[in-house]
Amino acid sequence: MIGRHRHLIGLEGLSREEILEVLDLAVSMKEVLSRPVKKVPSLRGKSVVNLFFETSTRTRSSFEIAAKVLSADALNWTASGSSVTKGETLLDTAKNLEAMRPDVLVVRHSASGAPNFLARHVGCAVVSAGDGAHEHPSQGLLDCFTLREKLGGLENRTVAIVGDISHSRVARSDLHSLPKLGARVRLCGPPTMIPQGVEALGATVHYDLRSAVEGADAVVMLRIQHERIGDPLIPNTREYSKFWGLNARKAAEWLKPSAVILHPGPINRGVELSSDVADGPHSVILDQVQNGVAVRMAILYLLAGGAPEGARPGKA
Amino acid sequence: MSPSESEVLVVQGGRVIDPANGVDGIRSVVLRGGRVVEVAERVEVPRDAKVVDARGRWVTPGFVDLHVHLREPGQEYKETVETGARAAVAGGFTSICAMPNTLPPNDNTSVTELILARAKAAGLARVYPIGCITRGRKGEELAEYGELKAAGCVAVTDDGSPVASSGLMRRALEYARAFDLVVAVHEEDLQLVGKGAMNEGATATRLGLKGIPAQAEDVMVLRDVALAELTGGRLHICHLSTAGSVRAVREGKRRGLLLTAEAAPHHLALTDEDVASSDYDTDLKMNPPLRSAADVKAVQVGLADGTIDAIATDHAPHAVEDKKVEFDAAANGILGLETAFPVVLDLCRRGLLAERRLVEALTVGPARCYGLAAGTLSKGAAGDVAVLDPGLEWVVEPEKLFSRSRNTPWKGRRLTGRCTHAIVGGRLVHELGGSR
Numbered sequence: 001m002i003g004r005h006r007h008l009i010g011l012e013g014l015s016r017e018e019i020l021e022v023l024d025l026a027v028s029m030k031e032v033l034s035r036p037v038k039k040v041p042s043l044r045g046k047s048v049v050n051l052f053f054e055t056s057t058r059t060r061s062s063f064e065i066a067a068k069v070l071s072a073d074a075l076n077w078t079a080s081g082s083s084v085t086k087g088e089t090l091l092d093t094a095k096n097l098e099a100m101r102p103d104v105l106v107v108r109h110s111a112s113g114a115p116n117f118l119a120r121h122v123g124c125a126v127v128s129a130g131d132g133a134h135e136h137p138s139q140g141l142l143d144c145f146t147l148r149e150k151l152g153g154l155e156n157r158t159v160a161i162v163g164d165i166s167h168s169r170v171a172r173s174d175l176h177s178l179p180k181l182g183a184r185v186r187l188c189g190p191p192t193m194i195p196q197g198v199e200a201l202g203a204t205v206h207y208d209l210r211s212a213v214e215g216a217d218a219v220v221m222l223r224i225q226h227e228r229i230g231d232p233l234i235p236n237t238r239e240y241s242k243f244w245g246l247n248a249r250k251a252a253e254w255l256k257p258s259a260v261i262l263h264p265g266p267i268n269r270g271v272e273l274s275s276d277v278a279d280g281p282h283s284v285i286l287d288q289v290q291n292g293v294a295v296r297m298a299i300l301y302l303l304a305g306g307a308p309e310g311a312r313p314g315k316a
Numbered sequence: 317m318s319p320s321e322s323e324v325l326v327v328q329g330g331r332v333i334d335p336a337n338g339v340d341g342i343r344s345v346v347l348r349g350g351r352v353v354e355v356a357e358r359v360e361v362p363r364d365a366k367v368v369d370a371r372g373r374w375v376t377p378g379f380v381d382l383h384v385h386l387r388e389p390g391q392e393y394k395e396t397v398e399t400g401a402r403a404a405v406a407g408g409f410t411s412i413c414a415m416p417n418t419l420p421p422n423d424n425t426s427v428t429e430l431i432l433a434r435a436k437a438a439g440l441a442r443v444y445p446i447g448c449i450t451r452g453r454k455g456e457e458l459a460e461y462g463e464l465k466a467a468g469c470v471a472v473t474d475d476g477s478p479v480a481s482s483g484l485m486r487r488a489l490e491y492a493r494a495f496d497l498v499v500a501v502h503e504e505d506l507q508l509v510g511k512g513a514m515n516e517g518a519t520a521t522r523l524g525l526k527g528i529p530a531q532a533e534d535v536m537v538l539r540d541v542a543l544a545e546l547t548g549g550r551l552h553i554c555h556l557s558t559a560g561s562v563r564a565v566r567e568g569k570r571r572g573l574l575l576t577a578e579a580a581p582h583h584l585a586l587t588d589e590d591v592a593s594s595d596y597d598t599d600l601k602m603n604p605p606l607r608s609a610a611d612v613k614a615v616q617v618g619l620a621d622g623t624i625d626a627i628a629t630d631h632a633p634h635a636v637e638d639k640k641v642e643f644d645a646a647a648n649g650i651l652g653l654e655t656a657f658p659v660v661l662d663l664c665r666r667g668l669l670a671e672r673r674l675v676e677a678l679t680v681g682p683a684r685c686y687g688l689a690a691g692t693l694s695k696g697a698a699g700d701v702a703v704l705d706p707g708l709e710w711v712v713e714p715e716k717l718f719s720r721s722r723n724t725p726w727k728g729r730r731l732t733g734r735c736t737h738a739i740v741g742g743r744l745v746h747e748l749g750g751s752r
Contacts (some may be wrong), residue, residue, distance in 0.1 A: 197518025
């Protein structure tokens with residue numbers, strides 16, 4: 001019943017049951033995507049506005065396709081820069097869009113907490129498509145969905161998340177969901193990229209890549225985001241790649257044969273992942289992208305007040 | 317401001333707490349000609365005297381706040397000397413120090429004179445301007461301390477910004493000795509602060525907000541305590557917020573340095589966890605930020621044991637448009653004057669602070685930091701008195717505050733304890749509406 005929340009601004013506040021509800025519904029949604037006619041009328045007459053203050057191709061497109069498959073009208077509003085440089089405040093922008101009566105406002109913003117702020121001030125449902133280093137709930141859910149699909153479940157599984165944990169909203173949303181489904185989480189990266197007190201979120205911290213990935217059922221490799229790094233966190237990408245990047249040799253020696261590799265994209269090939277790993281047998285990166293549409297369909301369906309139970313796509 | 321020589325005001329039958337004179341008991345206070353003339357169990361009340369019935373209340377010297385942003389000149393949409401002084405007396409503060417980060421900054425006598433003229437016209441709290449440490453608060457050249465003092469400044473500070481250069485800070489402490497001025501410092505190492513928006517730690521990590529480590533404050537306090545030792549200058553640490561700062565001040569005082577410190581009510585009462593439970597409420601954003609529970613505990617202990625001399629509000633009004641934005645983009649600072657007393661009184665109820673020590677830290681404690689003639693009910697002292705109802709419950713309604721701004725983290729909260737009367741120079745300047 002994520003509908004009780006009205007908004008989806010993070011996974012921290014969701015229970016195990018609420019997460020499972022989305023994931024189960026996403027299974028039906030994925031089936032729709034495999035049909036020759038990829039369109040169901042569930043959200044006909046509803047409208048979804050994508051309000052993106054940060055550039056994004058895959059997440060925005062994914063939400064847009066999800067809305068369209070469900071027959072909702074989707075509008076993309078891309079605003080560059082923060083409210084300070086733009087002249088119009090975030091709240092004014094959101095209020096203007098709200099006046100056009102959308103049912104769901106999908107928001108991406110560079111400031112952590114921006115969706116929380118909007119949710120307090122607008123009347124429609126707010127879905128976070130990523131805010132600062134806070135949360136990226138739809139990504140966390142699609143990671144859970146993909147892992148459930150590939151591993152057959154998350155109970156007692158071990159997931160390693162490797163990279164710039166400090167700046168990663170994906171890591172936080174994974175941390176707020178995977179343990180609720182029974183998984184253990186290991187975090188790995190250079191100490192400059194491990195934020196203070198992150199163990200309190202229920203993970204173990206490793207500075208050594210091998211100890212983090214050995215025996216893991218899944219490895220989530222994070223993008224090293226140059227644009228976010230204002231501090232000298234690492235000497236350069238060459239050294240990073242040597243110690244925290246994954247290549248075919250390390251994968252062959254350290255990973256379980258059954259282990260899967262995820263990445264929220266876009267990949268910096270040759271930095272966190274070598275091409276042979278990104279395109280290799282462990283990789284489920286493109287499955288994530290497809291599953292992302294299904295998960296976002298489920299989110300929009302639950303929050304936009306979709307058609308009654310009988311009209312759920314799985315039962316159509 | 318003073319009433320005529322013959323006018324008498326008697327504050328009758330309250331519990332007088334006057335730590336400067338070791339008084340704590342039921343007394344009446346007689347003010348004549350704007351000054352304290354008698355504090356006794358039984359006093360004669362002249363027939364034409366004005367009487368404030370203080371039975372069941374506390375009667376203390378008017379509170380002294382070393383740290384108030386009045387925003388005038390330059391940001392009168394946030395606060396003015398008059399609205400700030402009105403908020404002050406409503407909170408029991410009869411003496412307030414005006415921070416110099418105005419537009420233009422108070423680094424020259426014309427700004428000092430303007431603030432004093434506005435304060436005189438308002439006729440509410442006594443306003444003591446503080447001058448800048450450096451010209452334009454730029455941290456490059458010393459301001460004219462001699463001129464500023466002659467015009468009425470009681471200390472110098474670049475509050476809002478640290479003095480980044482150790483060399484310049486040394487010279488400021490040395491040069492201020494010529495005029496016996498205190499150098500008050502806002503301590504943060506900007507390199508360590510970076511783009512931080514709240515205290516660094518598990519909560520900031522969870523919220524995805526960039527962290528400000530406690531050590532960004534500690535290293536600067538340690539530096540300036542060392543420079544106070546080098547120069548023999550008078551150093552005052554503004555809004556101290558960390559366990560490390562408390563340790564550094566305690567150690568510096570133990571070695572006999574001319575060192576004082578203040579802490580703000582919010583750093584005694586709220587933690588960084590409150591930023592999370594408020595769901596990124598920007599009325600919990602200030603600098604220094606709300607710290608960890610361990611830091612708050614250390615600041616409480618520091619206040620109780622006298623390491624911290626004064627409670628100072630760091631009253632920092634901001635308009636709605638400065639606050640109703642993303643947390644990262646929001647202005648730093650919260651209102652303090654009208655909520656300080658109940659917020660710190662709560663520490664007494666929780667057994668963390670003696671009531672007498674609380675009153676001391678609001679009166680004679682701060683007055684001594686800058687050598688102000690305030691904070692005491694000694695015979696002949698200025699007739700500045702606060703009457704407080706320690707049991708009065710009230711709900712903070714921001715739109716009903718006297719400040720021109722609304723940025724209080726206690727909005728909607730029920731607080732216990734409130735100033736009912738404020739008297740400045742023997743004149744009743746505030747009376748809580750509707751009570752008794």
